[in-house]
Amino acid sequence: MQLSVIIPTCNRAEDLSKTIDSLLNQTILPKEVIIVDNGDSDKTRLLVQNREKEFRAKSIDLKYVYQKEKSAGISRNVGIENSTGDIVLFFDDDVLLDINYIAEILRVYREKSDAVGVQGYITNRRKFWLKNMVNKFFFLVHSETNINSFLSSVQNVYADPLDKIINCEWMVSNNFSFKREILKKFRFDENMLRGSPGEDADLSYRIYKSYPSGLYQTPYAKLTHKGSEKIKNLDTLSILLWQVYQVYLFYKHFNPTLKNKLIFLWSRIGLLKIALATTILRLPESKALRPISLIYSYTFCLRNIKKKKKGDLEFFNERLKG
Numbered sequence: 001m002q003l004s005v006i007i008p009t010c011n012r013a014e015d016l017s018k019t020i021d022s023l024l025n026q027t028i029l030p031k032e033v034i035i036v037d038n039g040d041s042d043k044t045r046l047l048v049q050n051r052e053k054e055f056r057a058k059s060i061d062l063k064y065v066y067q068k069e070k071s072a073g074i075s076r077n078v079g080i081e082n083s084t085g086d087i088v089l090f091f092d093d094d095v096l097l098d099i100n101y102i103a104e105i106l107r108v109y110r111e112k113s114d115a116v117g118v119q120g121y122i123t124n125r126r127k128f129w130l131k132n133m134v135n136k137f138f139f140l141v142h143s144e145t146n147i148n149s150f151l152s153s154v155q156n157v158y159a160d161p162l163d164k165i166i167n168c169e170w171m172v173s174n175n176f177s178f179k180r181e182i183l184k185k186f187r188f189d190e191n192m193l194r195g196s197p198g199e200d201a202d203l204s205y206r207i208y209k210s211y212p213s214g215l216y217q218t219p220y221a222k223l224t225h226k227g228s229e230k231i232k233n234l235d236t237l238s239i240l241l242w243q244v245y246q247v248y249l250f251y252k253h254f255n256p257t258l259k260n261k262l263i264f265l266w267s268r269i270g271l272l273k274i275a276l277a278t279t280i281l282r283l284p285e286s287k288a289l290r291p292i293s294l295i296y297s298y299t300f301c302l303r304n305i306k307k308k309k310k311g312d313l314e315f316f317n318e319r320l321k322g
Contacts, residue, residue: 001106003030004085008067008075009093013043015226017051022097024054028106031085032061036075070320073188073199076173080183088183092174094226104221105177108165116214117207119176120221121162138270139263148217150205152260153267154198154246154253159217168215169208173200174225182207191313193320197242198249205253236293237320243268243297244316247308256309268298 005023009016016035023033033055037044048064055062065082067075076090087109089102101120108118127143135142139153143160150156150170159166178186186207192199208215234242254260275289301308307315 001087001109002085003028003087003089003102003106004083005030005033005089005091006036006076006079006083007033007091007093008036008038008072008079009044010038010070011040011043012093013039013047015094016044017047019091019093019095019097020051022095022101023091024058024060025099026097026102027100028103029058029060030089030102032063032083034063034065034079034082036065036067036079038067038070038072038075069193071190071193072173072196073192074190076188076199077190080187083180086180087177088180089177090173090175092225095174096224096226097175098222101175101221101223104218107220108216108218109179112165112216114211114214115179115216116182116211117168117171117176117178117204118216118218118221119168119171120223121159121217121219122172122175122225123222124224125158125160127160134270134274138274139267140270140274150201150208150253151267152250152254152263154201154249154264155267156201162217162219165216165218165220167213168217169205170201171204171215171217173203175221175223176200176204178207182211185210191248191311191317192245193317194241195238196245198245202249202252234288234290234293236290236296239290239293240297240300241316241320243294243301244304244308244313247301247305248311248313251309252311272298 035048045064052062063082065078067078105118109115132142139151139155141155143158145161146159146166147157148159148166148168156170186203188199188203250264272294275291275294278285278289279291
């Protein structure tokens with residue numbers, strides 16, 4: 001199986017260089033690596049040019065593509081269009097791979113005949129039992145042993161700890177892969193701009209609904225994910241974008257029954273309560289969860305709920321482009 005690697009990146013050349021180091025150190029190397037640059041400077045392009053010889057020495061085709069539109073989803077689709085491998089593997093620009101990461105991903109494809117998508121296991125997720133318990137109570141992102149599921153709150157359960165290969169309902173874009181034949185049928189939602197929060201769950205959950213036993217996660221393909229400071233320090237527009245897209249994905253994926261609506265509403269109440277608590281206690285999470293910004297986002301979503309029920313994001317995306 002020939003492998004294509006796609007890495008969207010935006011103004012993080014130093015992080016990208018470290019990701020490239022871990023990629024070139026793999027026991028099994030990809031056929032090609034496609035860097036899709038969403039940035040505002042020449043640093044990424046110059047980095048790719050400076051490292052071209054290293055890729056050529058390992059018989060890897062290195063491709064650089066500049067993508068002007070600020071959208072992680074669109075950038076990944078551009079990468080797909082420029083790829084040729086049987087398996088297409090996506091990374092964020094700030095991950096560090098275990099030396100056997102690719103080998104373990106390919107092993108799942110060989111051993112599981114029904115596999116259409118495989119992801120690895122992030123080893124440096126922070127695990128604080130109280131936070132996990134509170135998040136679980138409010139149907140927010142939380143961890144459970146060997147369980148991966150997508151909730152009608154448009155939040156997810158992450159399999160952590162993970163000690164065996166399991167089936168998935170959703171996958172995370174900082175390290176997931178799909179067979180090329182699947183990506184001929186499914187693409188990232190290009191209505192979602194900028195960081196496109198939720199675009200990975202959206203794509204993988206659509207695939208899951210068509211291939212309910214075809215997505216896998218393996219604990220043996222390990223990596224660390226540094227995580228962006230932008231996510232740790234969200235501004236009002238980023239929080240607004242996050243909440244608008246969450247409502248959009250709720251109506252896209254879930255039957256709006258009373259139960260599902262109540263779960264989604266309860267999760268927003270929980271998010272606001274957590275934001276208030278972290279702000280009062282001056283916890284680090286308060287930089288990402290700003291109560292006033294959340295309340296503004298909820299109000300904005302309610303005012304435009306009819307448009308989002310219809311899948312219309314143009315009214316909001318025009319604002320992002322402006």
